Amino acid sequence: MHLITFTFILINTTLKRNISNILLILASCSFTYIFAEIIYSYFFINYYFDSIETIWFHEAVENKPIHVFDPVLGYKIAPYNSRFGAYTSDGRLQSIGTLKGNNLGFPDNRDFYPQKDNPDIIRIAVFGDSFTASQFTPESWVQIAEENINKYFADSIVLLNFSVDGGGISNWERIVKYILIKNKFELDGVIFAVLGDNLERKFVWKDDALSVTGEFKFAFNYVNSLEEDIDGLLREMLIPVFPSNYKILSSEEVNLLEKGLFEPEKREIKPYLFYKAFEFFKGISFSKCFSKDKNSKTFHYTFSDNEDRLVLTERIASYTKELNIPVLTLSFYSDHNSNKEFAKYINSSFIDDSVFMTKSELLNNRIFIEGDGHWNSKGVELFAECMSPELIVWLRTEIQNLK
Secondary structure, eight states, X not given: OHHHHHHHHHHHHHHHHHHHHHHHHHHHHHHHHHHHHHHHHHHHHTTOTTOOOEEEEEEOBTTBOSEEEETTTEEEEOSSOEEEEEEETTSOEEEEEEEOOOTTSOSOSSOOOSSOSSTTOEEEEEEOOHHHHOTTSSSOHHHHHHHHHHTTTTTOEEEEEOOOTTOOHHHHHHHXXXXXXXXXXXXXXXXXXXXXXXXXXXXXXXXXXEOTTSOEEEEEEEXXXXXXXXXXXXXXXXXXXXXXXXXXXXXXXXXXXXXXXXXXXXXXXXXXXXXXXXXXXXXXXXXXXSEEETTTTEEEOOGGGOHHHHHHHHHHHHHHHHHTSOEEEEEESSOHHHHHXXXXXXXXXXXXXXXXXXXXXXXXXXTBOTTSSSBOHHHHHHHHHHHHHHHHHHHHHHOGGGO
């Protein structure tokens, strides 16, 4: 009896000690986390520590929208000048250009018309994403490459920039079908500047949504574009995303930004350490199905794994066959083997970024916007410099009027 009582007392005492120890550990961990959260969030909110981020912006012009939803392009860019670029979250301007659309809403400083003004001009349509649209720099690589190319072709080459910032194969397919084919554009060639996951992307749309306060907020999202009735589909699926790292600034704020006097607003009070940890673990999970080589900035995926992409690729192949003109796939920051498969499907010539990669590695991060993977002006100029000779070879080889 005494033994049982003693055993019971021993167990009870041990449990109490263990519970006390567990509670003490939990209390210590909680206190440590709360203390760390307060310190980290304070520094993050006040732009110290490792809190430097890239903030994208465009300038508000007379309280008018700059991005206007369109069921074919994804969105049209308004035809008036709006300064567009990126700054770091501590207020330092990183890059700035002009966000202005042409008559069709594309990022080109010339208007596009189906018929040529001059039959001797060689017109090449160029499709790409933000790297090719590049309105956040004074010039895009397409503009610079055209200037370089025309030194050899007596100003007879015109590169028409049909790129969609944030877009990819889904937007390209609709543009080729409903703009080039439908309007019987007179073209001599097509270039698909394929970067990273461009062949994975769903249809991107953008819109400057009018908020309840009467101000515009930048909104976007991605939806499936395989359905023919995309206009009706999108009208029911326009669920906007309002990115926290995108601002619509007044002209006065952009002026201060250019002068180095802009003071960005403080961030909201939130548990930023928790969010950072959450994003970290989400990134680990995401990387299992989609990976990016940090050193080479190269994306990897398997072409045949995506049924939607095969459908869109087959459609593009039929459209380019109907156009009956040379096609070039320019692969950069990508899995070139996968993009070669895309080129094979659409009966396209192929060039990659090997020359550019060799030269860019010598410059380390000096060609990128701080805290972001996009090129600054140096990156744009270097890419154009490296690609121009290869484009000249393709033009001489493939374009009938230049032979």
